[in-house]
Amino acid sequence: MIHFLIKKFVKDYSDTTNAKVRVQYGMLASIVAIFLNIICASFKLVLGFIAHSSSVIADGLNNFSDVGSNIASLLGFALAQKHPDMEHPYGHGRYEYLMGLVIGCLIFIVGILSGYEAIMHIIKPVELKVNVVIIIALIFTIGIKGWMFYFNNAIGDTIDSKTLKAAAIDSKNDVLSNIASIIGLLGGAFTSWPVDGAVGLVVSIIVIKGGVETISTMIDSILGCTPDPELVDEIKQYVLSQPDILGIHDMMFHDYGPGSRFCVLHAEVDNDMTLIDAHHLIDGIERNILKKYNIMTTIHYDPIETHDQTTQLLKDKMEKIVHDINKNYSIHDFHLVKGEQPQLICDILIPNDDKVDEEIIRQKIEEKMKVDNPEIICILQFDHSFI
Template sequence: MRHSQETVKAGIFGIAGNVILFLIKIILFFFSGSIAILADSFHTLSDSISSMLMLAGIYKSRTPPDREHPYGHGKTEYFVMVFMAIILVFAGFMFSKEATLRIMKPIELKIDVWILSGLLFTILIKEAMSLYAFRVVRRTGSKIVQVDAWHHRFDTITSVFVLFSLIVQRFGIVRMDGIAGFVVGIIIAALGLKFLKDAYDRIMGVPPSIDMVRGIKEIAMGVDGVRAVHDFIISNVESFPIITFHIEVDRNLSVEKAHSVADEVEKMVQKEYGGVCVVHVDPACEDQSVREMLKCLKERIKDVEVVQDVYTVSKTEKGFVVEIVFKRNTEAGKKEEVIDLIRKELVKRFGVENIEFQERPGFLPEK
């Protein structure tokens, strides 16, 4: 709740600050006629609109799960990011177009010192807003506030560039105003495209962070009775994480005891990361030859670029089963080639036959 209040406060602060800065820049534009200042002022206005959308996204994402949305509304912020990004792209291209006309037909501007001073004042205020927003991001981890923070930072950078162009303009380089406006427009559009891609990736689903996977492993291995952890599937990472993985326990444990171990792991993981955690229990392999085989495979795949991991090696009545994970987008022919090489090496080193390879999907960050 404290984090939610901080993000709301950051949104309100951003709206108020951007509206004031927009009005100041519009006044500077009216007295200077600079297309660069006009573009910069609307960049600031777009920041104000994005802050309003940010608040709407935060409010909606805090809505509890309902009948139609049992996983909550946490992904709302990513759809808000899409709208924010579209605003930036549109504004950027429009100002680049107008600035191109100013480059082709430059206008000599009269830039007084007080206009430069006013622009410098807006730069200092905007950077203070950026620093505050990034501090909120560090405390809350909010992606949508991070977008807003970068809006502030890029507004600062573009304003610095505009200030520089106006200073140069005073020395007679009349096309500099149009050039600055064009560059600012391209920066705005590029920033919008970046956020659009980031929102798309988040909506479609991205792998969990390595730190998150490592943290879950540490929690699970810290529970008495857990021998190993593997086969992770972690989805909907930020808004409502759904976490599943396998643990290995002593094969001689009773069903009741094994269930108790898994239940403790689930509780510990859910306490740390929220969402839902479901743990599958595997019997730990006690066969030394199989353990040596798995160790050999773990070492061998370090030199194989397309293999992400080897989960387990198990012994059956017919032979051995190896669970292998290939990196995404690996071609079928390459997979068969790698499996054939590994099979030959296992036969040569361990004298085993009847090796079945089962490919498992990979959901973790690729190495």
């Protein structure tokens, strides 16, 4: 069914890096979800009022909030495809994240409201009216929500959409809350204990938890977070596999929303390579990354001395000193400027969670480098990873 819908409504569905195709996927998922959530919400609210069940009513309200979330998602995909303009040169892709934030807030609010209602039912229990038709109808909605989980998750993975992945998690939570609602109905029908209210409270907690997780994910995306490690590794391996690339460092990603991602990195090449050859090499790598990953890439090339024995000996010494201080430290951009007072220029990469005093590290390195080479001036730059 999922593949049928995609083939029927998404033109050029295999070209998932294309922004227009991505929007078609997102709008299809949102429209299908709106339709199914209206069905589920209507069923549950009617059944909940018939049965006087707070857990079923809470679940129905949650599904109606899902309709609002789906509409926000639909708007997000529609707005995200707007072309860049003078005020927004990087496009409007983050609208999707903003709409995802709205979704998380709606889920959270509904969880709070339904939780209050459940607590009232615990304090003042009401008689439940349960029959086979109600139970069968609720089981039917479990099937719908289960399918929606797989549907949203499949499309979310296909187009790498955090909004749709959040919707998939919400659908999974709905399955759990539906099961809890049935338990609450059955338990409340056969005991005087306020089982339905207690289960309704559990459902509300599940809903609140889903809202908080969605809000957290979207805030991270808006603020800027660590890129996907698999994507980083793929691009690294691709660049390093190119002839004449000796190493890479200072890699950064900028995410302005789906279809508007940028990568910056430094690539090391032999300093014997001519400028024109280096330009052709780097230019080709940038074009291929754009074609394969739809990521605009800017590569700064660093010429590296590979034949001078003095440079190599000093580099080996520097690496040993740095590793002795901390095995997680590394060096790059190592250059030796020869003269009466030779300058040793080097960047030192320190893990982000390492809160060291850089001045102390600098002094240790300079002292040890000057033991055999007192005339050397060390120019050290400390870097932190952005990936």
